[in-house]
Amino acid sequence: xxxxxxxxxxxxxxxxxxxxxxxxxxxxxxxxxxxxxxxxxxxxxxxxxxxxxxxxxxxxxxxxxxxxxxxxxxxxxxxxxxxxxxxxxxxxxxxxxxxxxxxxxxxxxxxxxxxxxxxxxxxxxxxxxxxxxxxxxxxxxxxxxxxxxxxxxxxxxxxxxxxxxxxxxxxxxxxxxxxxxxxxxxxxxxxxxxxxxxxxxxxxxxxxxxxxxxxxxxxxxxxxxxxxxxxxxxxxxxxxxxxxxxxxxxxxxxxxxxxxxxxxxxxxxxxxxxxxxxxxxxxxxxxxxxxxxxxxxxxxxxxxxxxxxxxxxxxxxxxxxxxxxxxxxxxxxxxxxxxxxxxxxxxxxxxxxxxxxxxxxxxxxxxxxxxxxxxxxxxxxxxxxxxxxxxxxxxxxxxxxxxxxxxxxxxxxxxxxxxxxxxxxxxxxxxxxxxxxxxxxxxxxxxxxxxxxxxxxxxxxxxxxxxxxxxxxxxxxxxxxxxxxxxxxxxxxxxxxxxxxxxxxxxxxxxxxxxxxxxxxxxxxxxxxxxxxxxxxxxxxxxxxxxxxxxxxxxxxxxxxxxxxxxxxxxxxxxxxxxxxxxxxxxxxxxxxxxxxxxxxxxxxxxxxxxxxxxxxxxxxxxxxxxxxxxxxxxxxxxxxxxxxxxxxxxxxxxxxxxxxxxxxxxxxxxxxxxxxxxxxxxxxxxxxxxxx
Amino acid sequence: xxxxxxxxxxxxxxxxxxxxxxxxxxxxxxxxxxxxxxxxxxxxxxxxxxxxxxxxxxxxxxxxxxxxxxxxxxxxxxxxxxxxxxxxxxxxxxxxxxxxxxxxxxxxxxxxxxxxxxxxxxxxxxxxxxxxxxxxxxxxxxxxxxxxxxxxxxxxxxxxxxxxxxxxxxx
Numbered sequence: 001x002x003x004x005x006x007x008x009x010x011x012x013x014x015x016x017x018x019x020x021x022x023x024x025x026x027x028x029x030x031x032x033x034x035x036x037x038x039x040x041x042x043x044x045x046x047x048x049x050x051x052x053x054x055x056x057x058x059x060x061x062x063x064x065x066x067x068x069x070x071x072x073x074x075x076x077x078x079x080x081x082x083x084x085x086x087x088x089x090x091x092x093x094x095x096x097x098x099x100x101x102x103x104x105x106x107x108x109x110x111x112x113x114x115x116x117x118x119x120x121x122x123x124x125x126x127x128x129x130x131x132x133x134x135x136x137x138x139x140x141x142x143x144x145x146x147x148x149x150x151x152x153x154x155x156x157x158x159x160x161x162x163x164x165x166x167x168x169x170x171x172x173x174x175x176x177x178x179x180x181x182x183x184x185x186x187x188x189x190x191x192x193x194x195x196x197x198x199x200x201x202x203x204x205x206x207x208x209x210x211x212x213x214x215x216x217x218x219x220x221x222x223x224x225x226x227x228x229x230x231x232x233x234x235x236x237x238x239x240x241x242x243x244x245x246x247x248x249x250x251x252x253x254x255x256x257x258x259x260x261x262x263x264x265x266x267x268x269x270x271x272x273x274x275x276x277x278x279x280x281x282x283x284x285x286x287x288x289x290x291x292x293x294x295x296x297x298x299x300x301x302x303x304x305x306x307x308x309x310x311x312x313x314x315x316x317x318x319x320x321x322x323x324x325x326x327x328x329x330x331x332x333x334x335x336x337x338x339x340x341x342x343x344x345x346x347x348x349x350x351x352x353x354x355x356x357x358x359x360x361x362x363x364x365x366x367x368x369x370x371x372x373x374x375x376x377x378x379x380x381x382x383x384x385x386x387x388x389x390x391x392x393x394x395x396x397x398x399x400x401x402x403x404x405x406x407x408x409x410x411x412x413x414x415x416x417x418x419x420x421x422x423x424x425x426x427x428x429x430x431x432x433x434x435x436x437x438x439x440x441x442x443x444x445x446x447x448x449x450x451x452x453x454x455x456x457x458x459x460x461x462x463x464x465x466x467x468x469x470x471x472x473x474x475x476x477x478x479x480x481x482x483x484x485x486x487x488x489x490x491x492x493x494x495x496x497x498x499x500x501x502x503x504x505x506x507x508x509x510x511x512x513x514x515x516x517x518x519x520x521x522x523x524x525x526x527x528x529x530x531x532x533x534x535x536x537x538x539x540x541x542x543x544x545x546x547x548x549x550x551x552x553x554x555x556x557x558x559x560x561x562x563x564x565x566x567x568x569x570x571x572x573x574x575x576x577x578x579x580x581x582x583x584x585x586x587x588x589x590x591x592x593x594x595x596x597x598x599x600x601x602x603x604x605x606x607x608x609x610x611x612x613x614x615x616x617x618x619x620x621x622x623x624x625x626x627x628x629x630x631x632x633x634x635x636x637x638x639x640x641x642x643x644x645x646x647x648x649x650x651x652x653x654x655x656x657x658x659x660x661x662x663x664x665x666x667x668x669x670x671x672x673x674x675x676x677x678x679x680x681x682x683x684x685x686x687x688x689x690x691x692x693x
Numbered sequence: 694x695x696x697x698x699x700x701x702x703x704x705x706x707x708x709x710x711x712x713x714x715x716x717x718x719x720x721x722x723x724x725x726x727x728x729x730x731x732x733x734x735x736x737x738x739x740x741x742x743x744x745x746x747x748x749x750x751x752x753x754x755x756x757x758x759x760x761x762x763x764x765x766x767x768x769x770x771x772x773x774x775x776x777x778x779x780x781x782x783x784x785x786x787x788x789x790x791x792x793x794x795x796x797x798x799x800x801x802x803x804x805x806x807x808x809x810x811x812x813x814x815x816x817x818x819x820x821x822x823x824x825x826x827x828x829x830x831x832x833x834x835x836x837x838x839x840x841x842x843x844x845x846x847x848x849x850x851x852x853x854x855x856x857x858x859x860x861x862x863x864x
Contacts, residue, residue, distance in 0.1 A: 029719065031830045043830040048714035172707040175832060184705055184833050200736050202707050205745040579709040591714045594724045637736055637743065 006033055006517025008448060008460040010440030011046035011053065011589075012582035013108060013131075014176040015448060017517050018047065020441060020463040027051050027441055027464055035516040038159075038178035045175070045592070046582055050441060052591040054467065058656055059422055060436035061468035070412070071430045073654055078433075080471065080479075087433050088483030090416045091123075094388045095484070100124035101351045102386060106372055107131070107393035108583075111446040111460060112474040114340035115490070115498075116393055119477045121346040122486035126353045127387070129370040131395050131583075137371060138678025139295035141364045142305035145546040146313070148536025150366065153327050155452055156290065158182035160322035162283035163192040165276075167218050167308065168297075169290045172203045173579045186322075192283075194276060196221070198574060198639035199602060209276070215572050215642045216298055216563045216684065217266040222289075222307035223560060224262030224270075225277050227254040229314050234281035236316025243533060244313055246545025246556065253557040265562060267639075284315040286322025298563055298685055302364075302678025306546075313542045319528050327451035328526045330506075335521035338447035338457060338502040344489060354378040354387055357679070363552040365679030373401050373672055373681045376410035389416040393473065394437075396427040399584040399648070402670035402681055403625045420473055423585060429653035438470040444495040446474065447502045450518070453525040457506070459499065459513040474498060554677050563685065570687040571607070571643040573623070575666045584648045587659035598663035600633040602644040603690060608634040613692045620691045621645075623669045629693065630664040643690060695754035695776030697814060698841040699828065700848075701747075705835035708733050708747035712827035712836060719815065719826035726801035728752070728812040729827050749836070751827070752799040752812035754778045760811075763794035768809075772816065779813035782806070814838070 003022050008015045009030075017033035030050045032039040053059075063083035068074030078086070094102055100123035105116050108131040120128045132140070136151060143151045158164070159182040172180060187193060187206075195207035198215040213221065229235050230251050240247055259270035280287050289311040295301055317323025330337050352359045355374035358367035365371045375397065379387045390397075390411070401407050411417060411430060419428040420435045428434045437443075445460035471479075478490035492498035499510055508519045528534070537543045546556045566572050580596040581587055587597075601619060613619055615634040620627060621643070630645065638644055649663030669688060674681045708731055716722075716729050729751040736743040754771075758778045761769045768784035769791050771777070780791075780800070785808040791800040792809065801810045815825040823829065828838040837847060 040834065041830060042832050042834060043711060043715065044832050045709050045711040045714050048711045048718055048830060051718045052714070173709075175707075175709060177832065180707070180833060188705075200743040202745065204743050205736050206707070207742065210742055579707070590724060591717060595710055595713070636738075 002028070005461050005463040006459075006513065007463060008440065008445070008458055009043075009047045009050065010460070011050055011586065013110070015458070015460075016044070016047060016177045017458060018043065019517070022463050025464060027054055032177060033517050036178075036518070038181050040181070042177050042181065044177055045579055045595070046586055049586070049589050049591040053586070053589045054439055054441050056588070056590055058424070058588055058658070059468065060424055060428065060434055060470075063436065063469070064434040066432045070417075070432070071652075073429060075434070080469070083433055083435060084476075084479045084483060087418050087435070088480050090432075091389060091480065092484060094415055095123055098386060098388050099351075101126060101349070101354070102388040103127065103391070104129060104354065104375060104387055104389070105391040105393060106375065106395045106397060108395045110394065111448055114342045114446065115474040115477050118341040118344070118489050119481055119486075121342065121349070122481065122489045123484065124347055124349050126349050126351065127370070129355075129372040129375060129395070131372065131400065132369045133365065133371045133679060134296060134373060134400055134681055136293065136295045136680060137365050137369065138301035138675045138680035139292055139305045140366050140369065141678040142291070142302050142309060144366070145302070145306060145548040146309050146537070146542050146544070147326075149326055151291070153451070155325050155327050156288055157320075157322055157325055157453070158288070159185050160286055161186050161191050161288050162286040162322055163194070163280050164288040164290060165194045165280065166196065166203060166290045167292065168197045168576075169292055170197070170201050170203045170576060172206055173201055174293065174577055175579050192279075198642045199576070199644050200637035201576070202579070211268050211272070212639050214265065214267045215574055215639055219300060219304045219307055220257070220262045220265035220560060220562070221268060221273065222304070222311060223254050223257035224259045224273050225311060226250065226307070226314065227257050228259060228274050228277035229281065229311075230254060232278070234277055235314040236284050239285070239316035239318070239530070240314060243318070243535070243542050245537075245539045245541035245543045249557060250310070250544045257560065280315065285317040285320035287315045287317045288312070288323060289315070291324075296680035296683050299673060299675050299682045300561070300563065301675040301680045301682065303558065305678070310544055313544070318542065319530055319533055321527065325453065325527065328453065328455050329449075329451045330455045330521045332455060332526055333522040335455065336506045337449050338506055339504065340502070341489065352384060354384060356384065362676075362679075364548065364554075364677055371674075371679045372397070373674055376401060376403070376407045376672065379410040379413050380406070388414060389418075390414055391418045391420065392427045392431065393420045394585070396425045396584050398426040398430060399651075399665055399667050401672065402667055402683060402686070403672040404665060404668045405626055406672060420476055422470070423588060424653040424656040425584065426652050429655075435476050436468065436470040437473045437476065438466045442466040442470065443472045444499060445472075447499060453527070454523070455521040456518050457508065458518045459510065461513070462495075549677070566641055566687045570689055571603070572641055572684060573621075573666070573669060573686045573688045574642045574644045574684050575647045576644065577648070578646055581646070581648050584651075587648055587651060587662070588656040590658065593658040597658065599630065599646040599649040601630045601664075601690070602633050602635055602638045604638050604640040605634050605636050607640050608632065611690060611692060613690065618693050620693055621664065621669055621688050622691075623671060623686050623688045625671050626668040628664040628668055643688065695778070695814070696840055697754070697775065697777070697838060698844040699751055699814070699825070700837040700844040701749040702835040702837065703747065705833045706731070706747045706749065707833055708745065709832050711830065711832045712749065715826045715830050716812070720810065722803065722810060723805045726803050726810040728801055728810055750797065750799070751814075752778060753797060754814065759794040759796060760791035760800055763790045765790060777814050777816050777819070778811070779816060780809050780811055782808055785809050
C-alpha cells in the first residue's frame with residue numbers, strides 16, 4: 001500500500017519541507033514539497049540520501065551502556081527501561097550532591113528544543129547550550145547591537161535582490177533549497193553576485209565578481225567601502241537620516257580608512273573597492289551585504305558582522321524588497337503561535353550560567369543560546385562552580401568545539417555523559433550511555449513555527465515505524481524526567497499528543513497539515529511600513545553607535561587593528577563545508593560517504609613548492625594544540641597565507657566504519673579562542689605548520 | 694536516439710550531485726554503480742573569474758547503441774516505442790561486453806548482483822507520466838526532461854532573453 005506523507009527533512013538543520021512516499025511500510029521515495037514556493041519538488045544531496053541514512057545498519061540500534069573505559073568502545077545493549085533508569089539514577093545522584101545546575105545539556109537547536117530547555121529548567125539548571133553559539137554567536141550579538149533583533153529574527157529577500165555581496169558565505173555549497181533557488185531566480189532576472197573569499201569554490205564560480213581577499217581582512221574592506229559610500233554620498237540619505245543613530249560618528253571613524261589603505265590590508269585594488277561601492281549603490285535598496293550564516297572566524301567577529309549590517313543600513317536595504325527584512329510572526333495577522341513547554345512556570349534558578357553569558361563578565365552573548373566553547377573551560381576550572389554531568393543531544397562537543405584534546409580533558413572530569421543521537425558520533429562513543437533517537441522519517445516532531453514574510457507552521461510527521469529500538473528525543477527526556485520526579489512538566493504521552501497540546505488555541509489541528517504539510521496564517525507577504533519601523537534598540541533606531549555595546553563597556557567603533565598574521569612559514573587554517581555533508585553528522589551515511597569520504601588540505605602552489613609538498617602527498621598539519629595527517633591538494637585557488645580543509649571529517653567512533661579515521665578533524669587542530677565581545681569562536685585564527693612526510 | 698532529451702542548464706547547475714544520489718536511491722543501488730554522474734572540470738580562471746564546468750552524464754540513449762549491438766544475450770535493449778535503452782536484468786549474465794562497447798561509460802557494474810545497471814530514464818516513472826528521478830528533485834531545477842523539440846525551445850528562449858535589450862533598444 002502506498003501513502004504520501006508531508007514532513008520536514010532533517011539531514012541538515014535547515015528543515016526543508018518534503019513529501020515522503022511510503023510503500024508497504026518502507027520509504028520508497030522522498031522529494032521536496034511542491035506546495036512550497038522555492039522548493040518546488042527539489043531536494044539537495046543530503047536530503048536525497050535520506051533513505052540511505054534510514055536503512056543504514058551502522059546507526060545506533062538500541063540503548064547502550066558503557067562497560068569499558070570511556071572511549072574504548074565496549075558497550076552492552078540495554079532495554080529502554082534499564083537505560084532510562086540508569087541515567088535517571090546517576091543524574092539524581094549528581095543533582096543531590098551538586099545541584100541541578102551542575103548538569104549541562106548541549107544540542108543543535110531543533111524542533112524539540114523547548115522540551116530539553118524544559119528539562120533543564122525543571123531541574124534548576126541554566127546550562128543549556130545550543131550549537132548556534134558555536135556557529136554565529138557574534139552575528140546574533142551584532143544584530144542585537146544594531147536593530148535590537150537577533151539574527152534569527154532577520155531574513156534575506158533573495159528573490160528580489162539586484163546585487164548580493166557574499167563574504168565567504170558559500171551559498172551554493174551549503175544549500176538551503178529556498179535560498180539557493182530564490183537567488184538563482186534573481187540571477188536569472190539579472191541580479192549580480194559579488195563573492196569574496198580566500199578560496200575559490202562553487203559560489204565563486206557563479207559570481208560576476210570574485211575577490212581572493214587576504215584572509216581575515218574583510219573588516220578593512222568594509223570600512224573602506226563605508227568610506228567611499230559616505231564620501232561620495234552613495235547612501236540612501238532619506239532612510240539613513242530617518243533611521244540611523246550615529247552616522248556622524250561613523251563618518252568620522254571611517255575617514256582614515258581609505259580604499260588605498262584597504263588595498264594594503266586586503267590585497268584588493270583601491271579602484272576595485274571604489275567601483276563596487278558605486279555599482280552597488282545604483283541598485284539600492286535592493287542590495288544585500290550578506291551578514292553571514294556561520295559567523296565564527298576571528299576574534300573581532302562582532303565588528304566584522306556589524307560592518308556588513310551597517311552597509312545594508314547605508315543602502316537602505318533594511319525591510320526592503322531585495323534586501324534584509326524582519327521576520328513576521330503570527331501576531332502580525334492576529335494569529336497565535338504554537339505553545340511551547342517553556343511557557344510553563346518553573347522554579348527560580350539561583351545561579352548564573354556556567355559560561356557567564358549575560359553576567360558582567362560576559363555580558364553580550366545571548367544567554368538563551370549560551371556560549372558552548374566556554375563549557376570545557378568551565379568544567380576544567382570549576383569556575384563559577386563544578387559541573388558534573390553532560391547530556392549531548394545531537395551536538396558533538398568533541399568535533400564542534402575547537403581543541404578536541406582539551407574538551408576530552410574536560411569531559412574526563414564529569415561523572416556522567418549521556419548522548420542522544422541517531423549516529424555513533426564521537427561524543428556518543430565517548431559517553432557512558434547512548435540513547436538512540438528515531439530518525440526524522442520515523443518520528444513526529446514538535447511544530448515548526450516559521451516566521452518570515454508570511455508566517456506559517458510546518459509539521460514533521462512520522463512516515464514509517466522506527467526500524468530499530470529507538471525513541472523520539474522528546475519522549476526520552478520525558479521518561480528521564482518522570483524518574484527524576486519532574487514528570488509534571490511533560491504533559492503528553494506521545495508526540496501526537498504533544499503536538500496537539502502545542503496547537504491548542506492556534507485555531508489549527510494536526511489534520512490541517514495533511515493537505516500541504518503546512519498551514520499559513522495569511523496569504524500576503526508582510527513588509528513593514530518604512531516610515532514606522534519598530535527597531536527594538538533603546539533609541540528606536542539602527543544604532544551604529546550602539547548602546548548595547550557601550551553600556552557594556554565596549555566601543556561602537558574601535559580603531560581597526562589588523563588581526564595577527566601567520567609568520568615563520570605558518571598558515572592561517574580556514575575551514576568550510578561542502579554540499580555533500582552536514583556538520584559532523586552525515587560522514588557515515590553510505591551514499592554521502594561514497595561521494596566524499598575524506599577531507600583534503602588545500603595549499604597554495606607556490607607555498608607547496610617551497611615546502612616540497614606534492615599534490616596528493618600526505619602532510620602533517622600541526623598547531624599549538626594538536627596535529628594530524630591529511631592529503632594535500634596543491635592549487636592556485638587559495639590565498640598563499642591560508643590552508644583550507646572541510647569541517648566534519650576525522651571521526652574516532654569505530655562502529656561508524658565508513659567514516660572512522662578518514663581525513664582529519666579541524667577541531668583537533670583549532671585552538672579554543674573566541675570573540676570576547678560577541679561570543680563566536682574564532683575558528684580561523686589558528687596558525688598551523690604544514691610538513692611533508 | 695530516443696525521442697527524449699535530458700537538458701542540463703549549465704548556468705544553474707551547482708554540481709551538488711543530488712541527481713546521482715536520487716538516482717541511486719530510486720533504484721536502491723549499492724555503493725559503486727552510478728547510472729548518472731556529474732563530473733567537475735575546473736575551477737579555472739577565465740577572464741579573471743573562476744569558472745567550473747559540471748558535466749552531467751546519464752546514458753545518451755543512442756540511435757544505434759553500441760551496447761545493444763554488443764550484448765550477446767539480448768539483455769541490453771532499445772525500447773521500440775520511444776527509443777529508451779535499458780537492460781533486462783533477467784537476461785544479463787554480467788559479461789560486461791556493454792561496458793567495453795559504450796564509448797561514454799554509461800553501463801555501470803553492480804557488485805551485489807553481478808549484473809549491469811544503467812540509466813533507463815527511469816522508464817517506469819516515465820510510463821506513469823513522471824520525470825526521471827534525477828530531474829524530479831534536481832536542487833536548482835537545472836535538469837529538464839522532455840521531447841527534444843521542447844528542450845531546444847528552452848535554449849532558444851533563453852538565448853533570446855539574454856541578447857534582447859528592451860531597455861536600451863531605440864525601436
